[in-house]
Structures are given as structure tokens and as C-alpha cells.
Amino acid sequence: MIGVFDSGFGGLTVLSALLRALPGYDYLYLADSARAPYGARSAEAVNEFTREGVEWLFEQGCPLVVLACNTASARALRNLQQLHLPARRPDRRILGVVRPSVEALAGIPVGQVAIPDHTPPSTAEGLVAVLGTPATIASDSYGIELRKLAPRLRLVQQACPLWVPLVEAGELDGAGVEFFLRKDLGAVLDAAGGHWPSRILLGCTHYPLLLPTLTRLAPPETEWLPQGGIVAERLADWLKRHPEEETRLGRGGRRRFATTDDPGWFAERGSRILDHSLNAERVRISR
Ligand code: DGL
Numbered sequence: 001m002i003g004v005f006d007s008g009f010g011g012l013t014v015l016s017a018l019l020r021a022l023p024g025y026d027y028l029y030l031a032d033s034a035r036a037p038y039g040a041r042s043a044e045a046v047n048e049f050t051r052e053g054v055e056w057l058f059e060q061g062c063p064l065v066v067l068a069c070n071t072a073s074a075r076a077l078r079n080l081q082q083l084h085l086p087a088r089r090p091d092r093r094i095l096g097v098v099r100p101s102v103e104a105l106a107g108i109p110v111g112q113v114a115i116p117d118h119t120p121p122s123t124a125e126g127l128v129a130v131l132g133t134p135a136t137i138a139s140d141s142y143g144i145e146l147r148k149l150a151p152r153l154r155l156v157q158q159a160c161p162l163w164v165p166l167v168e169a170g171e172l173d174g175a176g177v178e179f180f181l182r183k184d185l186g187a188v189l190d191a192a193g194g195h196w197p198s199r200i201l202l203g204c205t206h207y208p209l210l211l212p213t214l215t216r217l218a219p220p221e222t223e224w225l226p227q228g229g230i231v232a233e234r235l236a237d238w239l240k241r242h243p244e245e246e247t248r249l250g251r252g253g254r255r256r257f258a259t260t261d262d263p264g265w266f267a268e269r270g271s272r273i274l275d276h277s278l279n280a281e282r283v284r285i286s287r
Contacts, residue, residue, distance in 0.1 A: 017228025039133025
């Protein structure tokens with residue numbers, strides 16, 4: 001199975017793109033809903049929770065885990081890849097969402113090796129933005145990667161602390177929601193000297209659900225980048241380039257959903273994102 005980890009149900013926006021692009025594989029989705037949201041938690045907590053989630057997925061037999069969660073990718077991926085895997089799981093792989101998203105933000109085509117000095121600005125002004133949870137933005141993970149891959153792009157990063165709670169509460173449009181979206185988009189504009197970035201990356205699993213409202217609040221030429229499709233096309237490319245990993249994946253088209261909290265609540269929220277009903281099981285992952 002391909003393991004897909006998120007703090008909650010929002011990562012189903014990424015899973016649904018994976019299912020569209022790579023439907024033949026087996027998937028096991030784990031939501032740590034009992035401890036979500038991760039976005040305002042400390043780096044230590046996000047590291048510990050993510051390690052427990054990933055270990056649980058490994059124990060279930062996943063050779064590859066995708067961290068659909070930006071906060072987990074930003075805070076925990078490096079530690080997991082550089083310390084945990086070599087010490088405890090040298091035969092497993094973990095991929096995150098930050099690197100593929102930055103490649104897309106920088107306009108680097110799928111499958112092309114990024115050579116920083118020769119990467120031209122992908123937009124006229126070279127001004128791009130990333131929106132994310134407070135933890136993701138505080139980590140500067142997007143800034144660090146973008147400076148490596150496309151140093152000539154100007155990046156504005158904005159934390160949007162209330163967007164996840166709004167989506168969790170099922171509030172996706174209306175005057176109250178618009179107030180908070182305008183507030184954070186206004187901060188982006190201020191930081192960018194009054195110019196709209198030409199590309200805005202939705203660096204959080206929940207934000208694609210706000211896209212219909214967001215597009216109404218920005219000029220039509222703004223290019224919004226939700227991550228699902230980006231992660232899916234770049235995972236497909238990664239699997240092509242790593243046949244030794246690809247052949248370890250099951251291809252029975254199976255789907256399994258696990259959550260650390262109420263499975264009924266998860267299934268109800270999740271079915272709205274995946275557009276079909278689903279069954280979830282409750283699991284314990286903390287040690
Ligand atoms: N999954 C998280 C992310 O993409 C959002 C929800 C949370 O804060 O846990 O950053």
C-alpha cells in the first residue's frame with residue numbers, strides 16, 4: 001500500500017488527486033484527527049506525532065508514505081528522512097508535499113532536473129506567494145526550498161491561522177468567511193507592495209476547499225495552485241524514475257481509511273471530499 005498521512009481529513013484533497021492520477025495502486029490513509037490540527041503546535045509535537053503516524057503506516061506494510069500534511073512535511077520530514085529511516089527503517093521511503101509544490105511554484109516542468117542558476121523567473125514580476133498554517137510558515141520550509149531552486153523569484157509567505165478551523169467547521173463561503181480570507185490576502189498584498197502575486201500556492205490540505213471563495217477575492221489572472229494535482233503528477237514521475245520502489249507497491253486498487261478519532265465523523269467529512277461514501281476504522285498510533 002501507499003501510505004498517505006495527514007493530521008486529519010484535509011489530506012483527502014491530496015489523496016483524491018492521487019486516486020485520479022494513479023488509481024491502480026493500493027492506498028492506506030491515516031488521519032491523526034484526535035490530535036489535529038497540527039498547524040499551531042510546536043515543532044517537537046509535530047515531529048513526535050508524525051513519527052508515530054508514519055511508523056503505524058510502516059507496521060501496516062506500507063513501503064512508501066506520502067506526508068499529505070504540509071505542517072508535517074515542513075516540520076518533520078527532514079528528521080524522518082535523515083535520522084529515523086537510516087536508523088530504523090532503511091528499506092522504507094517518505095515523501096512530502098513541500099518539494100514538489102515548490103517545483104511547481106517555480107515553474108519547473110515535471111521530470112526536469114532543477115538547476116538553480118539557470119532557472120528563469122516563471123512570471124513577469126517573479127512574485128509568488130505561499131499560504132499555510134502558522135507552523136508551516138514559521139518553519140520557512142517553502143522559503144528554503146525556493147531559494148535553492150529558483151533564487152530569483154520573490155516569495156511572500158503568509159500564515160492563515162483561522163482558515164483550517166473555518167473549513168473544519170464546514171464554513172466555506174459567506175460574509176464571515178470572506179472577512180478572514182480578505183484579511184490574510186490583504187496581508188499578502190501589503191507584503192508584496194500592493195502587487196498581486198502571479199501564482200499563489202495553497203500550502204495546506206484544507207485550503208483547496210476555500211478555492212471557489214478565494215478566486216472571487218483576487219484578480220482573475222491570479223494563478224492558484226492547489227497541491228493535490230501537483231503532488232500526484234510528481235509522484236507519478238518519481239515512481240517512473242524509481243522502478244525498484246514502484247515494484248514494491250500493491251496494485252489491487254484497494255483503499256483503507258484509518259483515523260485516531262471518531263470514524264463516523266471522519267467518514268462523513270471525507271465522503272464530501274472524495275465524492276463517495278467511505279468506511280473508516282479507529283486506530284491507536286501513540287506509544
Ligand atoms: N494538514 C494540515 C496542513 O496541511 C492542516 C491542518 C492542521 O493544522 O493540522 O498543514
